[in-house]
Amino acid sequence: MARNLARILRGCGSLVPFMKTPARPPRSSSSSIPVRTLVEMLPSLFSSKPRDFSLPNSSWGEEMMRLYEHYNGHTETEGEENQERKWNRLPSYNRSLKYAAGGVYLSKLIQSKARLFTRNIRDPGAAFEYVLFIDKEKEKCVCIFQAGHLLEGPPGHVHGGAIATMIDTVTGTHASAISAPVLTANLNIDYRSPIPLGSTVLIESTLEKTEGRKLFISCKVTSTDGSKRHTDATALFVSVSIGHLLKG
Numbered sequence: 001m002a003r004n005l006a007r008i009l010r011g012c013g014s015l016v017p018f019m020k021t022p023a024r025p026p027r028s029s030s031s032s033i034p035v036r037t038l039v040e041m042l043p044s045l046f047s048s049k050p051r052d053f054s055l056p057n058s059s060w061g062e063e064m065m066r067l068y069e070h071y072n073g074h075t076e077t078e079g080e081e082n083q084e085r086k087w088n089r090l091p092s093y094n095r096s097l098k099y100a101a102g103g104v105y106l107s108k109l110i111q112s113k114a115r116l117f118t119r120n121i122r123d124p125g126a127a128f129e130y131v132l133f134i135d136k137e138k139e140k141c142v143c144i145f146q147a148g149h150l151l152e153g154p155p156g157h158v159h160g161g162a163i164a165t166m167i168d169t170v171t172g173t174h175a176s177a178i179s180a181p182v183l184t185a186n187l188n189i190d191y192r193s194p195i196p197l198g199s200t201v202l203i204e205s206t207l208e209k210t211e212g213r214k215l216f217i218s219c220k221v222t223s224t225d226g227s228k229r230h231t232d233a234t235a236l237f238v239s240v241s242i243g244h245l246l247k248g
């Protein structure tokens with residue numbers, strides 16, 4: 001077990017290159033999957049390639065799709081110095097193990113029932129629908145997040161714990177892309193205005209600085225046009241050894 005995990009985490013050093021894959025055809029709910037979709041899904045059941053949850057599905061609303069198409073492979077010019085920022089989509093799997101070479105098979109061997117919290121609800125659109133993009137220099141990540149009906153906290157609005165989960169996921173993925181493996185050491189959140197259930201928001205993560213094993217990241221959640229600030233956060237991630245992960 002320990003040897004397996006050590007091998008996996010070594011693989012994390014050569015995480016799959018950021019993929020730019022064409023959108024999958026929309027999926028319908030599991031109770032009525034069309035035969036064509038089933039046939040299209042069959043090869044993936046036998047493939048060593050894990051399912052990528054960050055590709056569009058039928059639950060994605062217009063705003064989610066519009067922003068996905070905006071960021072996917074897009075280059076932006078910003079700032080007074082006209083700095084270019086090219087966004088690359090990050091794949092998203094239902095176990096972190098699957099980022100490592102051979103991770104699909106290993107995830108069947110190691111705690112095979114375990115699933116990433118944000119990717120464990122089968123009904124598309126019911127909970128966390130999101131896709132992350134990172135810039136080439138890895139200074140920034142942007143996440144388009146559509147909050148489903150199972151994430152209710154206050155009536156008609158998203159639960160604060162679900163927002164915290166997304167902030168941890170976005171900043172944690174950002175930190176992992178820079179220096180895997182990492183663990184969240186500290187997360188501070190200011191909730192400024194509630195997020196309507198079913199809405200699409202932007203979560204932006206910025207690497208502020210690194211100090212030895214520490215990565216300091218800031219994060220904000222806004223409406224998609226940037227006019228409304230929903231949440232601000234800061235996070236500290238610490239790079240850890242495989243031994244630390246095994247020790248728990």
Ligand SMILES: CCCCCCCCCCCCCCCC(=O)SCCNC(=O)CCNC(=O)[C@H](O)C(C)(C)COP(=O)(O)OP(=O)(O)OC[C@H]1O[C@@H](n2cnc3c(N)ncnc32)[C@H](O)[C@@H]1OP(=O)(O)O
Binds near residue numbers: 099176212238
């Ligand atoms: C291609 C893309 C790739 C993507 C691929 C992955 C994808 C995947 C996606 C999922 C993404 C989900 C992301 C979820 C991420 C979690 O949710 S992680 C789970 C929650 N976190 C935990 O369980 C962590 C529990 N805590 C610990 O294990 C340990 O306290 C820590 C944080 C590892 C630190 O322990 P340590 O390694 O012994 O280090 P320690 O010497 O105590 O501290 C190191 C430094 O950090 C500082 N520090 C430690 N804790 C704190 C603190 N709370 N406050 C301030 N400073 C602190 C220390 O003061 C020290 O500073 P210096 O003295 O070096 O200046």
